[in-house]
Amino acid sequence: MILVGDIGGTKTNLGLYRSQGGDNNTLLLDHFICDTFLNSDFDSLDILVNEFIKKHTCDIDSAVLAVAGLVVDGRADITNLSWVIAEEQLREKTGIATIKLINDLKATAYAVPYIEDSGRFSLNEGVSPEHGTIAVIAPGTGLGESFLTWNGDRYIAYPTEGGHVDFAPRNPLELRLLEYLLSSYEHVSYERICSGIGIPNIYTFLRDKEGFDEPDWLKNKLSACSDSTAVIVNSALDEDSYCKLCKTTLDIFVSVLGAEAGNLALKVMSRGGVYVGGGIPPRILHYLNNGLFMTAFTAKGRMSDIMSEMPVHVILNPRAALLGAAHYGVNLCGGVPCRRILP
Numbered sequence: 001m002i003l004v005g006d007i008g009g010t011k012t013n014l015g016l017y018r019s020q021g022g023d024n025n026t027l028l029l030d031h032f033i034c035d036t037f038l039n040s041d042f043d044s045l046d047i048l049v050n051e052f053i054k055k056h057t058c059d060i061d062s063a064v065l066a067v068a069g070l071v072v073d074g075r076a077d078i079t080n081l082s083w084v085i086a087e088e089q090l091r092e093k094t095g096i097a098t099i100k101l102i103n104d105l106k107a108t109a110y111a112v113p114y115i116e117d118s119g120r121f122s123l124n125e126g127v128s129p130e131h132g133t134i135a136v137i138a139p140g141t142g143l144g145e146s147f148l149t150w151n152g153d154r155y156i157a158y159p160t161e162g163g164h165v166d167f168a169p170r171n172p173l174e175l176r177l178l179e180y181l182l183s184s185y186e187h188v189s190y191e192r193i194c195s196g197i198g199i200p201n202i203y204t205f206l207r208d209k210e211g212f213d214e215p216d217w218l219k220n221k222l223s224a225c226s227d228s229t230a231v232i233v234n235s236a237l238d239e240d241s242y243c244k245l246c247k248t249t250l251d252i253f254v255s256v257l258g259a260e261a262g263n264l265a266l267k268v269m270s271r272g273g274v275y276v277g278g279g280i281p282p283r284i285l286h287y288l289n290n291g292l293f294m295t296a297f298t299a300k301g302r303m304s305d306i307m308s309e310m311p312v313h314v315i316l317n318p319r320a321a322l323l324g325a326a327h328y329g330v331n332l333c334g335g336v337p338c339r340r341i342l343p
Helices: 045-055 087-094 104-114 172-182 199-208 216-223 228-237 244-268 281-288 292-298 301-309 320-332
Strands: 002-007 011-020 026-038 062-067 069-072 075-078 084-086 099-103 120-124 134-139 143-150 155-160 273-276 312-315 340-342
Touching: 002 045, 002 104, 002 320, 011 045, 011 320, 026 045, 045 087, 062 087, 062 104, 062 320, 069 099, 084 087, 087 099, 099 104, 099 320, 104 134, 104 143, 104 155, 104 320, 120 281, 120 292, 134 244, 143 244, 172 199, 172 244, 199 228, 199 244, 216 228, 228 244, 228 281, 244 273, 244 281, 244 292, 244 301, 281 292, 281 312, 292 301, 292 312
Parallel strands: 002 062, 026 340, 062 099, 134 273, 273 312
Antiparallel strands: 002 011, 011 026, 069 075, 075 084, 120 312, 134 143, 143 155
């Protein structure tokens, strides 16, 4: 039995998986054991994990926890969360003998080779050679990036902190956006724009510097809600009440995300495909599929033809990080690499 976790900047998903060995080695999810917690309700991760263990009494062989931040020597500082997480402390506080922290995008990447057609939405079918390098980019609270390479036997995932590279504007509007953000931040990364924490930055830029009107109904919604990103995105998607400010915000988000996905694809030459994960993309498939994303993705000058051949898919399975963490956990415990992962 493997305890797996997906610890983001806002919420934590915990699940229990059991591995079933044999010739058709699989991972099976116990559908009755998968819970979501708000991080703000807990002072530390060990308290949260113990709450989960108390609720679901069982023998846990190991734990693999995917965290939204850099993991060094068994310790993680979460980029958009005040917790400091350490494997040794978690072992002491939870009683689980084997605990491994991995980057959340590394976990998501490990799930990618097992995602079936029904678990993804294709923005570009492309042409993919067997065992080609795969890139993963995921806007959630922050912006995560990772990639996978084939080692002759299986795919190996590598985490990065690519979401924190310098934002590179591509047109006068994005230049003005950069100038606006530089007045508030010493360093402007892609995460400051194409992420859950970035969407309000685009919105305020358009409202305060570009003269976009903020309707009273929208102003009231924002003042009454602590999650401005959700309000902005939902208002952009609402067909009954047109809001140019919110729709333009989402247009810029999608275009910048497409450009950075293309940057990542070029850097690792991901001819095996680019997978767009995270919590935001499945909610805005219409925007991702309206041409803005792929136009920005492929607009790479002399490399444009290569980019247009790369497959691009949106991950629809909300448990991808948990599935990848479980796969990693089987290998951690000496298990056979899984041929299938069943949701």
